[in-house]
Amino acid sequence: MQVFVQTLVGGLGFGAIYALVAMGFSIVYRTMGLVNFAHGDIVMVGAFIAATSYMSSRLPFALAVLISIALTAAIGLVIERVLRPLEHRDLDLMLIGTIGFGIVLEALATLVWGATGRAVPIPVGASPVDIAGIFVQPYDLLIIALAGVAAAGVWFLLARTKTGAAMQAVAADYEAATAVGINAGRSNAMAFAIGAGLAALAGSLAGPVLYVNESLGATMGISGFAAAILGGFGNIPGAIVGGLAFGLLSGFSAGYFHGDSDLVTFVAFAIVVMIRPTGIFGESTVNRA
């Protein structure tokens, strides 16, 4: 029981990070139909920025996270601006463009931070706390709480603000949205900035539990991406459910299969993708002649 609950909480902690990454993927995808293949590398850059601010510049962890979010949001804006000529014209080329940006970000990270990684200390009490006889890591709880706050923020933005309504309108019908005066470019830029900000939050939070190096982008990008697919790409609640499910899946398969855990996780993922490529909450689209 003890082990089960600890695995559960740990899995949910990782799951919350995956959910943040998946939400970043999804908000860009649902606004402009684009899968941002640079997303994982933005997570990695966000993790590095937070790690250096926290460790080298000795800023408080919360401030380091905020700096990281702001800087990566700016990176997101740059990517969107550069690729804007392709928006709503050739998404396949745009996808390859984001792959190009991923390559660039990885190279920049190596140039700026070098090939050695950073081991970030856990910012809150490192000793487990006792809740009703079960010991859990307070940092896991912090991650889950912050991810919840971020998810609520995204929901509020999309469902309750004018900007969010504009973004949804562009997603639903680009031509109709521009015809009623919505600035689609700004809406897409917004989506990219928020996506990058979520990536940075995920990266910053992952720093203390994972080793921060340039391969973090691939690990986090792939897991977040798998989580987003599981939930149905572009679906925000799906991203959260998919992220948590993927976290639990990895957590428990690590417990039971040890060295082969990644294998089990990805075989499970491959099977789901083959059977239901549009994920749990995904919907199929209609061809129009």
Add this chain to the structure above:
Amino acid sequence: MKRRLVLIAAALAAGYALPYRLAAYPMQVADIAIIFALLAIGLHLTLGIAGQINLAQVAFFGAAAYTTALLTTHAGFGFWPAAVLGVLAALAAGVVAGIPALRVQSHYLGIVGLGLAIAFLDLVSNSTLTGGSDGVSGIPPPPLFGLDLSSQYLYYYLEAVALILGICFAAFITRTRLGRRLRAMRDDQLAAASIGAEVPYLRIIAFALGGLYGGVAGVLYAGLIGFVAPASVSISVMFFVLAMVMIGGRHSLAGCVIGALVLTAARELLLNVAAYAQLGYGLVVVATVILAPDGLAGLPGKILPALRRGIGSGKVARYLPQPAAEPEPEPAPVAAPAAAPARAEPMAGPREPEDTTPALRAEGITRRFRGVTALDDVSLTIRAGDIYGIVGPNGSGKTTLFNLISGLHPPHAGRIVIFGHDVAGARPYYISRLGVARTFQNLRLFHRLDTRDNILAACDRTRTRWSWRYLVWPPAVLRGERELRSAAAQALGRFGLTGVSRLIPTSLPYGTQRRIEIARAMAARPRLLLLDEPAAGLNPSEIGELAGIIRDIRRGGVTVVLIEHNMGLVMSLCDRVAVFDAGRPIAEGPPRAVANDPAVVSAYLGDADIFDVPAQAGDGDARR
């Protein structure tokens, strides 16, 4: 052509002489570059020719390399038997990776492919059988007539032969019917399906071709290096190959090969400043997609476009005033060429006049899109040999009816019977093979194929399984190609398109594009032709010409169904007319009777005078 031959000869000579000039290490790099070139050709076929986003190419490569490695080191196989099984494993991996393409496309396909590549990478990194991150070593070099292929100099010639064969086979596929269908599917999958392309099989074939080339590359890699590890099948290798194809030009075979050779060489030269090199090639990828989406191969066309367009449009302008539709009188010489090939096809022979099977019978068909009922319990019978008009306001369900008949959407209820075959829910290619062809409201020509290729794609009435000849007996493909070309030449001549046959349709005037679309539909030798607003965007003289073409088509024994807003055309041409409103026909019968039907007058037209307006230019629907 002559210059191309000279270039090829020069490339062959340089390729032959290369090992005499290189030290051991650069020789090894050249060997690796050739392997990358084969991988890039595979990606070119899946991504550039068939338009399927394929981010699993590296896994096909890995499947072959690992299979060869394991069979030679663990199971005591000789190199060549292991290599054959390795290529088969890669083919199988390609087919598996192609399965998701049946249900998802574009970005989603990319995601799923990448997911599968990652799953493969994880498999080989974690399985003890494949040696985890250490990989498998000790693969023997391939034996070949006593040659010592552990020398990278001799191995180079083995690879060079493989590359030349690979290039020839890829070019052969691309330029003949299989490749033409793949390209048609890439440009417009709905239009391709409506001329009989079996899109699901073609997508699988596209991935299988990627698997074939990935497999050959993987086997050669295993034989060259003698060692396979997860690092050689990583995602960054996948993106590196993608960069080669994008920078070289995904639609161009030569561009992809050159991209692979150049990028491999550049990576080696810049090994000391690897991070800067990576930065540079990432930036080049971004710049390519924005500034030169056709890559290096597209640059000559970008630099000399003015010259080219000058020649092209001159031809069109001179040619257009005397369109060879030969409208009114003698049907015999015009109809004969199309009727002759039609007889060869058992299904599409002209019918006897006393044939009473209706061309089309719809019984209670209903189709909803989310909340909207686009067609509501529609029943309709169209007599064989008629010209049948369908009119009605926008959104009344006319095009949806066509989409249901041609199989793009299944009906939610009811039956559709075409020449006695119940086709409700059948795939578009099946319906096309029953003898149904169509045009589209907003022109769906294959925009990267020239006019003749557009027609050729429709002339090809074979099933996809015909393609086994590519592997077993290529001369049969060439013979078939000659037959297709003569059929296409007739179709081009019949519709007065001979002068524009080698031009890209989108460079032509709108009226000509409409004519090409009708020619393409007719090239499929249909018995039932569906025309969706064929007069939209045409000027009065073009509309007159269109009327002649349609009458001529009917004289050849083809039933024509026509959606049209131009009342003059409908009144003068059609034997019967149905008026649609809000998803159901409100009147049906001979044009005059329908025009005077009080229900039509009050519910839809409001003013019967509208039917007396003579033929007019289309309602300015021209989009291009």
